[in-house]
Amino acid sequence: MSYFSQIPKIVHEGPDSDNPLAFRWYDPDRLVMGKRMEDHLRFAVCYWHTFCGTGLDPFGGDTFERPWFGAGDSMALARLKAEAAFDLFDILGQPFFSFHDRDIAPEGTTLAESNANVNAIADLFADKMRDRPTRLLWGTANLFSNRRFMAGAATNPDPDVFAYAAAQVKNAMDVTHRLGGANYVLWGGREGYETLINTNMGQELDQMGRFLNLVVEYKHKIGFQGAILIEPKPQEPTKHQYDFDVATVYGFLQRYGLENEVKMNIEVGHAVLAGHSFEHEIETANALGLLGSIDANRNDYQSGWDTDQFPMNHPEMALAYYFILQGGGFTTGGTNFDSKLRRQSLNAEDLVIAHVGGMDTCARALLAAAAMIEEGGLAQALEDRYAKWQLPEARKILGGEYDLADIADYVARANINPHPVSGRQEALEVHINRFM
Incomplete structure (x- = not known):
């Protein structure tokens, strides 16, 4: 006799099932x-x-x-x-x-x-x-x-x-x-x-x-x-x-x-x-x-x-x-x-x-x-957060076209004075909870 002979093959019964020997969420062909x-x-x-x-x-x-x-x-x-x-x-x-x-x-x-x-x-x-x-x-x-x-x-x-x-x-x-x-x-x-x-x-x-x-x-x-x-x-x-x-x-x-x-x-x-x-x-x-x-x-x-x-x-x-x-x-x-x-x-x-x-x-x-x-909300938030890296000057910095002196000249020329932008962690955590 098999060790598992008393146990039936497990099938998908859906989220409303209360059968511990059934799948509620796992549906192989879904x-x-x-x-x-x-x-x-x-x-x-x-x-x-x-x-x-x-x-x-x-x-x-x-x-x-x-x-x-x-x-x-x-x-x-x-x-x-x-x-x-x-x-x-x-x-x-x-x-x-x-x-x-x-x-x-x-x-x-x-x-x-x-x-x-x-x-x-x-x-x-x-x-x-x-x-x-x-x-x-x-x-x-x-x-x-x-x-x-x-x-x-x-x-x-x-x-x-x-x-x-x-x-x-x-x-x-x-x-x-x-x-x-x-x-x-x-x-x-x-x-x-x-x-x-x-x-x-x-x-x-x-x-x-x-x-x-x-x-x-x-x-x-x-x-x-x-x-x-x-x-x-x-x-x-x-x-x-x-x-x-x-x-x-x-x-x-x-x-x-x-x-x-x-x-x-x-x-x-x-x-x-x-x-x-x-x-x-x-x-x-x-x-x-x-x-x-x-x-x-x-x-x-x-x-x-x-x-x-x-x-x-x-x-x-x-x-x-x-x-x-x-x-x-x-x-x-x-x-x-x-x-x-x-x-x-x-x-x-x-x-x-x-x-x-x-x-x-x-x-x-x-x-x-x-x-x-x-x-798509998380992906859009990520894209928005890093969007400035797609601007021409940023691409030159990342791509190696600018050395350290060139970057310093760019900061002076464009009068760069950045201000922090919210990372929105709590808002994104709330967003994730919508899907749980």
Whole structure:
């Protein structure tokens, strides 16, 4: 019997429904700005929290009981987990999923054995995907859980660890390519330091730059058409991670000649840990041409760590989708639920309801974002605020036709004496609230 056998396929019942096992706002075929809602949002279930999460927290042990947990033949349990995963994808109508290699298959005593395990489950995935619409949003390698990576993978002081990590990534990229993945993600969970007194930062950055170049070179060698994505995070588990935020990663990419090869997978919780808003990180990526994909979740405002809760507040997500749409929307990327149940939410139904709620939240946010774009008030206010930069003299300043002396002459000649103009923040915030 399937773990989810008592739960029906989720369908759209509309905003007036009070059924927690139905979509109120997410209607895959609804046209939004001329495009299907499903194609805008490109939802993905993440394998790690959804099927590997145990309810563990820093002060308490496992609370979840799943049929694929516990003792026994580890590969048989991995196959059982895969069966449950695709049952959930079917129930939710998920177009995508995502995974780390260690999520889907047990680690062996050697890398060859580990890779064989991953490939065996990937074969099962391929069979499951053959007669389903569900596709792989992205794959990645877990280069942070095993104790060998306690001092980093690419940035480890031991070159043998670097080499082992590179070999593990090769297999994960091969699997992602074979399954038709739309992206390959690198999250440097331990690419950072605990203390500077035993860290050669320049050496570690060079190692990280070489590692990423190896990944990009291999992408082209095997003909992988998806995007390579980096997922920024400032801290946790390390004290400081080198991929702190979008702007920091952009500087890193420029230094190692990769700014045209790599884009960003931006997570809500990581943006908050970096002291930013989610929309700030999205718009920074837009401005730099680096927006790839997003991880949808949220942090608890009273906790100082990455709690990975399901997104349930649509006004918070509406501005994010506003800037995503303003940037042209997703191409290879999508909305990945890097979200986990609270440790007291124990049941299969809880897992389904959490995803239904997250999908509805994002759908409602998308509708608000699209309405704001179609109404045009925010865009017009922005255009008006910067309108003087379109005047001839301003264009000469920005275009490099004037040097500093020329600008000073212009100020004197035109008797420039500027006066502040209101930024109208509160008025614009009131305007946004009309769409929520």
